Every structure is written in C-alpha cells, then in structure tokens.
Amino acid sequence: MYSDRIKQLSYKHGFLACGIAKAENLPLASRQLKDWLDMGYHGEMAYLENHFDKRTDLRNLVEGAKSILCLAFNYFPEPRNKTDFKIARYAYGDDYHIVIKEKLFALMADIQNLIPSFTGRAFVDSAPVMERQWAERAGIGWIGKNSLILRKGVGSYFFLAEIICTIELDADKPETDHCGTCTACIDACPTQAIVQSQVIDSRLCISYQTIEKKEPSTLSIEESKSWIYGCDICQEVCPWNRFAEANNEPRFSPRDIVDWSAEEWRIASKDLSLIKKQITRSAMERAGIEKIASQGFTQLNATKP
Ligand code: SF4
Numbered sequence: 182m183y184s185d186r187i188k189q190l191s192y193k194h195g196f197l198a199c200g201i202a203k204a205e206n207l208p209l210a211s212r213q214l215k216d217w218l219d220m221g222y223h224g225e226m227a228y229l230e231n232h233f234d235k236r237t238d239l240r241n242l243v244e245g246a247k248s249i250l251c252l253a254f255n256y257f258p259e260p261r262n263k264t265d266f267k268i269a270r271y272a273y274g275d276d277y278h279i280v281i282k283e284k285l286f287a288l289m290a291d292i293q294n295l296i297p298s299f300t301g302r303a304f305v306d307s308a309p310v311m312e313r314q315w316a317e318r319a320g321i322g323w324i325g326k327n328s329l330i331l332r333k334g335v336g337s338y339f340f341l342a343e344i345i346c347t348i349e350l351d352a353d354k355p356e357t358d359h360c361g362t363c364t365a366c367i368d369a370c371p372t373q374a375i376v377q378s379q380v381i382d383s384r385l386c387i388s389y390q391t392i393e394k395k396e397p398s399t400l401s402i403e404e405s406k407s408w409i410y411g412c413d414i415c416q417e418v419c420p421w422n423r424f425a426e427a428n429n430e431p432r433f434s435p436r437d438i439v440d441w442s443a444e445e446w447r448i449a450s451k452d453l454s455l456i457k458k459q460i461t462r463s464a465m466e467r468a469g470i471e472k473i474a475s476q477g478f479t480q481l482n483a484t485k486p
Pocket residue numbers: 327369370371372373374375381385386387388411412413414415416
C-alpha cells in the first residue's frame with residue numbers, strides 16, 4: 182500500500198520513475214564487479230576497490246536495510262547548436278549531486294509524514310551503491326550494452342538516486358533486456374571502450390580520460406572527437422534515446438560554457454577565472470579547472486583555422 186503512495190510522492194518532486202527492490206545480496210553483480218576490477222578496467226579509480234562488501238550487499242552499508250527506492254531524474258536538455266567543445270549533457274547545469282540530494286531529502290520528509298517509522302539514507306552517485314544493478318532490479322530499466330540504464334519510452338539521459346530504508350515495501354519486478362540485436366553503441370564508440378556487452382574499459386573511455394584521470398588525457402584529438410568533458414556518443418546513437426524529452430528543472434539549464442565558441446575559449450585562455458566561474462558548483466568541478474582548461478585549449482588549438 183505504501184509503495185504506491187511513495188511513488189506518487191516521488192513524482193511530485195519531479196522524479197520520472199521510482200522502483201523498489203528488496204535489500205539483499207547481489208551475487209551476479211558481485212562477480213561481475215570483481216572480474217572488472219581484476220581486469221584493471223577501472224584505471225586510476227582505486228576507490229572502486231574499496232568497500233566491496235558494502236557495494237555488493239547494502240545491508241553492510243545501512244544497518245537494518247530492508248528496501249531500496251531507486252529513482253530516476255531526467256537531465257536531457259533542449260537541443261543545442263553544434264560546438265567543437267563538447268560537454269556531456271549531464272554536466273550542463275548545476276551539480277546534480279546537490280540538486281538531486283535536495284529533492285531526495287524533501288521526498289524523505291514527505292515519506293516520514295506518511296510513515297512516521299520510516300528511516301533511510303539518501304544517495305546520489307556518492308557511496309558504494311551499485312546503482313545501475315539496483316535500478317534494473319527495481320524495474321527502472323535495463324542495463325544496456327553501453328552499460329547505462331535504459332528505460333522504455335525515455336532512453337538513458339537520467340540520473341539515478343537511491344533511498345535505502347529500513348521498512349519492508351512491495352518490491353517491483355526487475356526489468357528485462359530490450360537491446361536485442363542492436364550493437365549501435367559498440368559500433369559507434371570511437372575508442373572501442375565497450376569491450377563486450379555491458380563492459381567498459383574505462384581507460385579507453387573518453388569520459389574517464391577527460392574527467393576521472395588525474396593526468397592529462399592520452400587520447401588523440403581525433404579519438405576524443407571534440408569532447409572536452411565526458412562523452413555522450415554511446416547515448417546519442419542509442420535508438421531508445423529518440424524518446425528523450427527535455428527536462429524542466431531550472432537548475433539544469435545549460436551554463437554559457439556549454440555553447441562557448443572558439444572565440445570565447447580564446448578569451449578564456451587569457452583569463453582562467455572565466456572558466457572557474459562557469460564550472461563552480463557544476464558537475465564539471467570534479468575534473469578541476471586545470472584539466473578542463475587544458476582540454477578546452479587543446480581543442481582550441483585543433484580548431485584554429
Ligand atoms: S562514453 Fe564515449 S568513449 Fe566511453 S564508451 Fe561511450 S562512446 Fe565510448
């Protein structure tokens with residue numbers, strides 16, 4: 182009974198989907214994570230080796246966990262004019278960690294009004310939670326061959342978030358695979374980073390190279406395909422994303438840097454404070470100003486007439 186009420190409350194806060202899974206062990210995901218780490222596909226992201234027991238069983242992360250609410254929030258922007266300085270769509274506006282966390286706290290307050298005994302913890306890409314595996318289990322979508330969660334009628338341009346709670350709720354059915362025989366993402370990836378279905382070698386991925394890697398990207402300009410922060414190619418080619426519709430969250434409105442021309446990058450190359458102002462409190466802060474500036478200026482040099 183509460184499950185449906187909670188889902189209704191989540192829509193009130195702007196989430197596009199809410200699914201529920203029982204908090205339990207994830208044996209298959211545990212094996213897949215171990216294999217992925219053993220292959221070294223995580224590159225310099227050593228933090229992914231930590232908290233293995235919490236990652237694979239949420240009850241080690243939140244004491245007394247019984248259920249996990251999996252939530253999806255649309256970030257697909259209005260279409261932009263083409264620029265040679267491409268930024269992944271999820272990073273266009275304010276930092277999603279901040280925006281979504283606020284919405285999760287507001288949702289939890291509403292749930293507590295409904296169920297006074299409700300206790301839980303909220304997560305947005307911020308703790309050892311295998312969010313795609315949980316989202317699939319909670320019926321939000323399926324893990325596509327590009328390793329992202331895809332949802333029928335929506336696509337993949339949405340954030341995932343979780344509330345791990347200590348009450349029993351009715352669980353949803355896991356979603357099944359709808360990639361079928363399609364291989365568009367694997368074929369389109371310019372660096373062959375999708376080494377097999379659902380398996381990414383991060384070290385080859387433009388996203389990792391332009392965000393997570395501390396040292397400068399080792400990809401050539403040709404390989405980077407003008408991406409200076411992240412990469413959306415394996416989403417752009419996905420047929421399910423033809424259903425994507427623009428979000429209406431004002432804080433995800435694109436910042437000016439998203440549309441900067443070569444001339445604007447040229448001006449910024451003489452005044453880094455212009456870049457700093459643009460990326461402050463956006464997801465792009467993760468890479469840091471030096472990395473973003475260096476990637477922007479490398480692209481600027483490549484676009485010189
Ligand atoms: S984000 Fe880009 S580089 Fe990474 S797997 Fe997808 S298409 Fe390949």
